[in-house]
Amino acid sequence: MMHIRPVLPEIVVFSMACVILLADLFWKRRFKGLMYGLTQATLIAAAIIAYSLRNEAPRVVLHGMVIGDRLSIVLQIAIFMLTAIVLAYSRTYIAERGVFRSEYFVLALTGVVGMCxxxxxxxxxxxYLGLELLSLSLYALIALQRDSIAATEAAMKYFVLGALSSGLLLYGLSMLYGATGSLSISRVATALAALPRHDMVATLGLVFVLSGLAFKLGAVPFHMWVPDVYEGAPTAVTLYVGAAPKVAAFALFLRLLVEGLHGLSGAWQEMLVLLAFLSMAIGNVVAIAQTNLKRMLAYSAIAHMGFLLLGLLSARTSGYADALFYALVYAFMTLGAFGVIILLSRKGFEAERLEDLRGLYQRSPWYAWVMLLIMFSMAGVPPTIGFYAKFAVIQAAVSAGFYGLAVAAVLFSVIGAFYYLRIVKLMFFDAPVDSSPLRQGRDLRWILSANGIAMVLAAPWAGTLIAICRAAVRGLP
Amino acid sequence: MTFESAVFYFFSVVLLGSAAMVVTIRNPVKSALFLVLAFVSAACIWMLLKAEFLAIVLVLVYVGAVMVLFLFVVMMIDVNLAVLRQGFGEYLPIGGLVAVLMVMEIALAVGPRQLAPTRIAAAAVHAPAAHVSNTRALGLLLYTTYVYPFEIAAAILLVAIIAAIALTMRRRPDTKYQDPARQVEVQARDRMRLVKMPAEPKT
Incomplete structure (x- = not known):
């Protein structure tokens, strides 16, 4: 029993997914909200289990397949919390669009298992298998609204490109196996240390691995799928795709590049500089031209991934902590932004154009302020937590000696501020086009308000949060 | 050149050639058949590596089951080739350039000098244990060392089933289907009504 303790959260979540699948057969008619309640209870229970494991010494179990350390516990708790909030936001939304089915919750849970x-x-x-479990659940979730042509198209694009990127990743991993003779991450790291500095086979493997990872994260030039998938998928699923999987993809960078390929850090630093610069540039500049809110947020996601890479490419432990902090803060910001879209949508109407936000202040001052806080946080305006996150990653780049890139990051965040502030202008100073009242569930309203306020209220505790991230990445080389 | 390496090169050439044909050939049925050829030659290469079980399974599962099903589907649906091939020539120059560049880079990086048998890490090549059959060795590994990935693979299959059912199964209210249980339960009086009518006088 002792040696499977680190995988207990995964076991609990997957078993509950099967239970929900069976419960749906017998009690679907009798208890309407049962599946939703069970799913939320599962996520909370799994988070508590993961939290109870926090003081155990890091160890590798199940024949070297799983590592239970502080990093995995922090990330798993974040994934459970993010997914629970996503499902709370999307409850009414999916019910109004006829996808409030147990399959939706089961696929959401199996995706969570994949991320864990x-x-x-x-x-x-x-x-790799965890990645595939996540991706397969995501493809199905996006396509679940069968009558929507846009959703089917998005799922198809994501599926084809996702398969291609998995192929790239696998090819890279096979090259690394050829160079080092092992598939175990720690053994790859020791074998790489013994190889000559610029081993061709290992470097080729690194190139392919990095391409596959950058695709999963959505960094330029592997970003083509992001806007289409964000726009085409139902907003509830976009929320799911945009939050927790980004955190998990970031974890892949830590596990593969930092833990496994630290011996090649000189090579991957150069590649990450390019990815980070291009992501910040293209993400921020193209977002200005968007009229669709979801598409704009997709390009903003690409830009944020560029900032995230700034912390990683410093190749220092403090930089990894900053990047981890950025990933978590970004995930909660993006939840808030898409939460507002869900709040404004109703049956038969998707509030996905920029015009739909027009005059929100007159319709509902409170949610206009909430959106303002989230936009300020995304832009990195000082009192919000987004500012601390941006500041930390730029500082990491400076301390590693990437001065030019740090200056570019500041410039691009100024450019990015334009389209975030444009939303604020639309909300506060324009007359509303659509003046129907906001009708959404009370849970969505409360959590969304808390999410918005947290952007400011969490700022005094930014130091504590960064300290948690520091403790999480302490074990990394 | 030993006989073994001659066989290896023969099947490698067949594998690469048929894989290229899968992508380039116009007729989808022929393309599927070339995929079968690619699978069979890959299985032969596995045979050379003494992985008999994997080779047989590849032929049984992929050629025997998956590809046959695939051929049925290709033959049944009407694939419009003109639409599929639209824009193919448009992207050919840039796509071809990228492909040629990548092949050259890969060839430089993993040429015979880099991947010579002496260069490959010794740990990668285990001597096969004597007196243990292929199947038994695989089974032992799957249920001990690799039990965790094995379970996750099972989870992936479950997700695939759930996704396939969730995406395709729909209960339409207007379809007319039979319910055998209700057919059996039916009684004569449900269907037949005896009406008593007075006899009519002869006119």
Missing amino acids: VMVSAAHFLSL
């Missing part, structure tokens, strides 16, 4: 496997992987095999 990814963040606690100590072996290429478990890492």
